[in-house]
Amino acid sequence: MGGERLKIILSLTPPLLIIFTLFFGGIFYGFLQSLGYQPAIGKYEINFSAYYNVMFSERYAKLFWTGLGLNLWVSFASTFLAAVFALFGALAIRKTFFAKTICNFIYSLNLPMPHLVVAVGIIFVFSQSGLLARLASQIGLIGSPGDFPVLVKDKYGLGIILAYIWKEAAFFFIILMSVLQSLGENFEELAQSLGANRWQRFRYVILPLVMPNLFSASIIVFAFSFGAYEVPALLGVIYPQMLPVMAFEFFLNPDLNARSEGMALSIIIAIIVMILVVFYFWLTQAKIRKD
Amino acid sequence: MNNNLKKINIYAIYLGAIILILPLIAFFINAFSFRWFYPQVIPKELSLQAWVRLKLIPKPGQRTFEGFIELWASNPAVIKALLNSLSIGFLVTIVSIIIALPAARVLGLLNFRFKKLIIFIMVSPTILPPIAFVLGLNINFISWGFSGNYFGVCLVHLVPIMPYVVLTMTGIFANYNPDFEHQARTLGANKTRTFLLITLPAIAPGIVVAALFAFLVSWSQYLLTFLIGAGKVMTLPLLVFSTASSGNPALTAAISIIFIFPAILILFFTSKFVSGESGATSGFGKI
Numbered sequence: 001m002g003g004e005r006l007k008i009i010l011s012l013t014p015p016l017l018i019i020f021t022l023f024f025g026g027i028f029y030g031f032l033q034s035l036g037y038q039p040a041i042g043k044y045e046i047n048f049s050a051y052y053n054v055m056f057s058e059r060y061a062k063l064f065w066t067g068l069g070l071n072l073w074v075s076f077a078s079t080f081l082a083a084v085f086a087l088f089g090a091l092a093i094r095k096t097f098f099a100k101t102i103c104n105f106i107y108s109l110n111l112p113m114p115h116l117v118v119a120v121g122i123i124f125v126f127s128q129s130g131l132l133a134r135l136a137s138q139i140g141l142i143g144s145p146g147d148f149p150v151l152v153k154d155k156y157g158l159g160i161i162l163a164y165i166w167k168e169a170a171f172f173f174i175i176l177m178s179v180l181q182s183l184g185e186n187f188e189e190l191a192q193s194l195g196a197n198r199w200q201r202f203r204y205v206i207l208p209l210v211m212p213n214l215f216s217a218s219i220i221v222f223a224f225s226f227g228a229y230e231v232p233a234l235l236g237v238i239y240p241q242m243l244p245v246m247a248f249e250f251f252l253n254p255d256l257n258a259r260s261e262g263m264a265l266s267i268i269i270a271i272i273v274m275i276l277v278v279f280y281f282w283l284t285q286a287k288i289r290k291d
Numbered sequence: 292m293n294n295n296l297k298k299i300n301i302y303a304i305y306l307g308a309i310i311l312i313l314p315l316i317a318f319f320i321n322a323f324s325f326r327w328f329y330p331q332v333i334p335k336e337l338s339l340q341a342w343v344r345l346k347l348i349p350k351p352g353q354r355t356f357e358g359f360i361e362l363w364a365s366n367p368a369v370i371k372a373l374l375n376s377l378s379i380g381f382l383v384t385i386v387s388i389i390i391a392l393p394a395a396r397v398l399g400l401l402n403f404r405f406k407k408l409i410i411f412i413m414v415s416p417t418i419l420p421p422i423a424f425v426l427g428l429n430i431n432f433i434s435w436g437f438s439g440n441y442f443g444v445c446l447v448h449l450v451p452i453m454p455y456v457v458l459t460m461t462g463i464f465a466n467y468n469p470d471f472e473h474q475a476r477t478l479g480a481n482k483t484r485t486f487l488l489i490t491l492p493a494i495a496p497g498i499v500v501a502a503l504f505a506f507l508v509s510w511s512q513y514l515l516t517f518l519i520g521a522g523k524v525m526t527l528p529l530l531v532f533s534t535a536s537s538g539n540p541a542l543t544a545a546i547s548i549i550f551i552f553p554a555i556l557i558l559f560f561t562s563k564f565v566s567g568e569s570g571a572t573s574g575f576g577k578i
Binding site: 004005007008010011012014015016018019020022023024025026027028029030031032033040085088089092093095097098099102103106107108109110111112113114115116117118119120121122123124125129130131132133134135137138145166220223224226227228229230233234244247248251262263266267269270273274277 | 297300301303304305307308311312313314315316317318320321329330331332390391393394396397398401403409412413415416417418419420421422423424425426427428429430431446447449450453457507510511513514528531532535536540543544547550551554555557558
């Protein structure tokens with residue numbers, strides 16, 4: 001048994017070493033810096049003033065709380081809408097029809113597309129001189145580009161939400177398709193033969209069956225959109241600003257004191273995501289225990 | 292009676308497909324048109340101007356084989372970024388698979404104490420956002436001399452990639468029967484031969500999928516490369532981002548097309564393997 005134990009330890013050490021030194025090491029060092037410990041500029045004291053500054057100081061409080069609000073709004077809205085679109089798409093596409101394979105491919109096309117490219121695509125399509133505005137002016141809906149609603153670089157984060165919907169709907173779609181495929185149509189046929197109508201089959205048969213996968217995918221998407229940088233950096237405005245962009249900008253600030261605040265922000269983002277994930281595990285465990 | 296509803300259903304799917312493909316259409320129009328002014332929907336003239344300005348296609352009159360070679364040999368920024376992206380992606384993919392292989396085997400085949408905890412630690416980088424660790428790591432990398440160079444960028448790419456590779460390959464080993472190896476060994480094959488002739492063919496499809504995912508995750512990395520590379524390691528996503536923020540749609544579109552090409556290629560090859568059950572699929576949400 002001793003040999004096996006050694007084998008386990010030796011096999012697991014290299015990847016764990018990478019994750020511990022780079023990932024947890026980075027978080028730990030970031031946390032130290034957020035507490036004001038910056039030997040590089042001769043600061044050794046430890047305190048929570050960076051956290052206090054970010055959240056409550058007159059200078060940053062408004063920026064932080066509006067940013068947090070925007071973060072929650074963008075993540076909730078994009079996760080929910082992407083899941084809804086994908087669910088209807090996946091349910092509709094199960095039937096056979098003309099050009100099904102092509103549609104299937106297009107629906108999963110955004111899956112491997114980097115977020116960065118999706119953000120650029122959203123600018124090309126939804127900006128005031130984008131493809132949609134041109135189409136609208138062609139059919140006489142609008143005159144000048146200014147008549148088209150501001151959907152990109154707007155203060156409500158609509159462009160960011162659109163980009164996440166575009167990208168994550170494909171992710172939800174793939175997951176739902178495989179769940180629906182493995183379920184087959186037996187349950188629905190059974191429900192139909194028992195007299196359930198369309199809505200009842202959806203509400204009481206399909207939805208409960210896909211819910212666990214839909215929910216865990218939602219957690220992944222929510223956590224990602226809450227902490228990602230590229231999309232809000234390209235499609236957002238200066239105020240209100242999503243937290244990851246704010247953290248990054250603090251960090252790049254030539255004033256080295258702002259660095260602590262940037263670190264504090266990134267730790268706050270991580271804590272919020274962590275609370276969410278723990279809550280999710282607690283919820284699923286509670287459900288398993290109940291069942 | 293249900294026919295109308297069915298028709299609406301199908302039209303909705305077509306509409307959805309058209310909406311989804313709009314950005315891609317816009318990419319191609321932008322990249323191959325010149326002076327595509329509002330309110331034109333279809334550009335008045337097609338042009339390779341953007342590609343000429345990026346030094347990917349020679350000026351008219353020089354479009355011979357030698358012309359192309361000469362232009363590309365002059366090392367334009369896009370080619371340089373492309374080569375960087377490709378080589379970092381390949382290197383990181385190979386290293387991550389070599390590192391993950393023994394770990395995945397142990398996690399997939401054996402049961403031991405703390406296994407769940409170890410898996411949880413392994414996948415933790417997929418849960419927390421990269422900004423949470425890279426700001427702190429950046430300072431460490433500067434003092435270790437890993438900042439602003441190729442090696443540091445490769446090293447930091449391992450962090451988001453490792454979880455997917457380990458997870459995908461653990462799944463493969465969970466369905467793998469090591470008894471065949473014992474049989475080969477009792478029949479006289481040595482360790483290397485057993486690995487090459489028995490183990491490798493059995494896990495090869497899984498390795499291919501893990502490798503494609505790993506490559507794609509590295510390929511689309513922006514924040515990590517930007518911070519650790521400190522502007523000295525230029526990759527395609529960095530180029531797309533800076534061109535997009537400077538606001539030239541034609542150039543942005545042209546670089547983006549090069550950037551998304553491997554992604555679409557990989558989707559073609561993996562669409563068979565991609566399903567909700569594979570641990571790697573969750574990686575797609577993060578690219």
